[in-house]
Amino acid sequence: MATINDTLAKRQQESASQIGDLYNQQYNSQAAQLKTAYDRNVSDAQVAQAKIAPQYQTQANQLAAQYERNRRNANLSAMSNGLGTGTAVQQAEALNNKYQQNYAGLRANEMQAQTDAGQKITSLGTDYQNQLAQARMEAENKAAAAKVENYNKQNTWYDEQAKTMAGFGDFSAYEKLYGKDAADQMKEVWIIQNPRVALGAGLIDAKKYKEITGENP
Amino acid sequence: MAEVTTTEEKKSLTPKEQMAAVETASQANINKVYDSGLNAQKQGLLDAYNANTAAQAQQAQAIQQNYAKANYDVGVQNARNDANVTQFADIRGVNTGAGSQHRLNLGNTRAKAETALAYQQQQALAENQRQQELATQTYQNQVAAAMADNDYKKAAALLDDYNNQSKWRDQQAQILATYGNFDPYKDLYGDEAAAAMQKVWQAQNPDVAYRTGSITPQQYKQITGKWPKGYSPGGGSYTGWYTGYVPPDAGGTIGAPGGGGGGYWSAEQGYATYMG
Numbered sequence: 436m437a438t439i440n441d442t443l444a445k446r447q448q449e450s451a452s453q454i455g456d457l458y459n460q461q462y463n464s465q466a467a468q469l470k471t472a473y474d475r476n477v478s479d480a481q482v483a484q485a486k487i488a489p490q491y492q493t494q495a496n497q498l499a500a501q502y503e504r505n506r507r508n509a510n511l512s513a514m515s516n517g518l519g520t521g522t523a524v525q526q527a528e529a530l531n532n533k534y535q536q537n538y539a540g541l542r543a544n545e546m547q548a549q550t551d552a553g554q555k556i557t558s559l560g561t562d563y564q565n566q567l568a569q570a571r572m573e574a575e576n577k578a579a580a581a582k583v584e585n586y587n588k589q590n591t592w593y594d595e596q597a598k599t600m601a602g603f604g605d606f607s608a609y610e611k612l613y614g615k616d617a618a619d620q621m622k623e624v625w626i627i628q629n630p631r632v633a634l635g636a637g638l639i640d641a642k643k644y645k646e647i648t649g650e651n652p
Numbered sequence: 653m654a655e656v657t658t659t660e661e662k663k664s665l666t667p668k669e670q671m672a673a674v675e676t677a678s679q680a681n682i683n684k685v686y687d688s689g690l691n692a693q694k695q696g697l698l699d700a701y702n703a704n705t706a707a708q709a710q711q712a713q714a715i716q717q718n719y720a721k722a723n724y725d726v727g728v729q730n731a732r733n734d735a736n737v738t739q740f741a742d743i744r745g746v747n748t749g750a751g752s753q754h755r756l757n758l759g760n761t762r763a764k765a766e767t768a769l770a771y772q773q774q775q776a777l778a779e780n781q782r783q784q785e786l787a788t789q790t791y792q793n794q795v796a797a798a799m800a801d802n803d804y805k806k807a808a809a810l811l812d813d814y815n816n817q818s819k820w821r822d823q824q825a826q827i828l829a830t831y832g833n834f835d836p837y838k839d840l841y842g843d844e845a846a847a848a849m850q851k852v853w854q855a856q857n858p859d860v861a862y863r864t865g866s867i868t869p870q871q872y873k874q875i876t877g878k879w880p881k882g883y884s885p886g887g888g889s890y891t892g893w894y895t896g897y898v899p900p901d902a903g904g905t906i907g908a909p910g911g912g913g914g915g916y917w918s919a920e921q922g923y924a925t926y927m928g
Contacts, residue, residue, distance in 0.1 A: 506736075527740050528754055531733045532761050538729050539765030542722045543772055549718050550776040553711050554783070560707045561787065564700035565794075571696035572798060575689040576805060582685045583809050586678065587816060594820075598827070612674065613667035613828060620864060621831040627863045647863060649881040 439596055439608045447589045451582050458578035465570045473563035477556055484552035491545035498541060502534040601625065604638055667828060667835055675817045682813055686806040693798045701791035708784045712777060719773040723766060730762040829853065832866055 509530060513523040597608035604625050610618035626633040630647045633639045644652045665673070737754050825836035832853050837846040854861040855875050862872040862880045869883045879885055 510740075524737075524741050524754070527737055528757055531737050532757055535730060535733055535758070535761040535765070539726050539761075539768065542725055543765075543768055546718055546722050546769065546772060546776075550715055550779075553714050554779070557704075557707045557711045557783070561704045561783075564703045565790070568693075568696040568700040568794065572693045572801075575692045575696075576801070579685045579689040579805070580809070583682050583813075586681050586685075587813075590674075590678070590820075594823070609827075612670060612824065613833075614665040614670040617667045617670075617828065617833055617835075620833060621828075623864050624831045624860050627860045646882060 439593070439600065440611050443589060443593050446592070447586060450585050450589065454578055454581045454585060458574045458581070462571055462574035465574075466567055469563060469566050469570065473559060476559050480552065480556045480559060484549070484556065487545060487548045487552060491541060491548070495538065495541055498534065498537055502530065505530050505534075604629065604633060604636060667824070667833065668839060671821060671824060671836070675813075678813055678817065679810060682806060682809045686802055686809065690798065690802040693802070694795055697791060697794045697798065701787060704787040704791075705784055708780055708787060711783075712780045715773060715776045715780060719769055719776075722769055726762065726765045726769065730758060730765075734758050832857065832861060832864060 506527065509526050510523070513526060593608065594612075597612060600606070600608050601621065604622065606618040606622040606625070609621055613621075622638075626639055626643075627647055630639065630644050631652075634641070634644045634652055639647075641652050644650075734755070737758070741754060821836065822840070825840060828834070828836055829849065832850065834846040834850040834853070837849055840846075841849075850866075854867050854871070858867065858872050858875045859880075861867045862869070867875070869880050869885070872880045872883075
């Protein structure tokens with residue numbers, strides 16, 4: 436048969452476990468919301484990042500097309516104007532340098548855009564992880580406070596049960612609080628104050644009853 | 653209330669010791685709960701830190717790969733241009749000197765582009781490194797803050813517990829006192845005051861006090877003016893309630909009316925004498 440102490444231990448264990456589960460559930464729910472928001476943000480950022488390469492490729496293509504047009508126009512102009520070979524080559528050289536610089540600049544800008552986009556995704560991950568850790572910290576703090584409060588409530592409950600049980604001559608709960616000698620003494624007092632009940636409950640025999648009351652039961 | 657003693661040990665523990673054990677168990681619970689909470693918090697922060705640094709390392713790798721590709725593209729483009737201009741120069745029959753000049757220009761342009769890309773890459777990697785260091789610093793700060801916060805909350809809980817336990821001890825002292833046990837009051841008020849309280853209780857509950865061995869038959873008689881029922885002062889066969897007569901062999905020492913030869917003693921007189 437379970438004793439009051441067994442019951443207390445069980446209650447404390449169960450309620451601590453329930454509190455842990457409750458705050459775990461809250462944390463998991465919060466973590467799921469954070470994950471949903473994170474996934475959505477990352478997805479948006481990835482879509483934006485995926486557009487970078489095609490955008491710059493389009494610009495590179497336009498640049499190349501423009502270069503080709505300029506080169507052809509320059510050739511035509513050189514021929515129609517009867518420019519000397521040296522001048523024509525210099526003109527081609529200048530166009531080429533310009534194109535090369537523009538192309539390199541375009542690639543550099545693309546790289547910057549790719550790096551920024553990658554960093555944004557990484558930052559989203561950092562924010563998400565930090566928010567998760569923060570949520571966990573808050574959940575743990577709340578759970579700890581709730582567990583301590585619950586522990587105290589259970590002890591208060593135990594004290595109340597000890598009092599109730601003492602009213603019926605059972606001092607086993609008080610034994611836990613004050614030790615066996617003190618609990619035995621309390622029980623003795625209760626028996627002396629309630630000899631008839633004690634006799635009826637089988638806590639004392641007729642001889643003891645007579646010792647206390649001076650009368651036969 | 654945690655299990656703090658064995659059955660054998662309980663027999664030897666006083667209420668003071670047993671209550672101290674209950675308090676210790678309560679404080680141990682607070683320590684355990686908050687220590688466990690802190691460990692979970694630290695694990696959460698470590699998980700976040702590991703994920704963050706891994707993401708930064710991945711980003712660094714992506715930067716290097718992207719810039720390597722950009723460098724390659726610039727090189728390819730440069731080679732194409734070289735081919736274009738060379739072809740153009742060949743068609744035009746440009747001499748070797750002009751060809752060399754053209755290659756020098758191309759080389760310069762390419763070197764400038766590569767230098768710019770390399771610089772930009774270094775900037776990006778430096779920023780990435782800064783982010784990694786920031787993540788480490790943030791992690792260390794968060795752990796320190798979590799520990800400080802946990803210490804603060806634990807200290808508050810322990811202080812709260814101390815106050816609760818003080819209140820609880822007072823309540824338990826009251827309960828024990830109703831059963832004639834004034835040991836806890838010794839700690840609160842001192843031995844002398846507790847002894848005086850116990851005397852009052854004995855005077856108010858002489859039968860219980862006598863039956864539980866808290867007072868002697870003589871003290872009982874001092875309080876009530878009669879011998880306890882069932883007690884025979886001369887060791888004879890006396891039983892039952894004593895009516896108040898003080899036999900010579902018992903009454904002589906307590907100054908009963910009638911002198912050392914005994915006499916009658918009222919409860920009030922006995923109580924007054926007993927309480928001094």
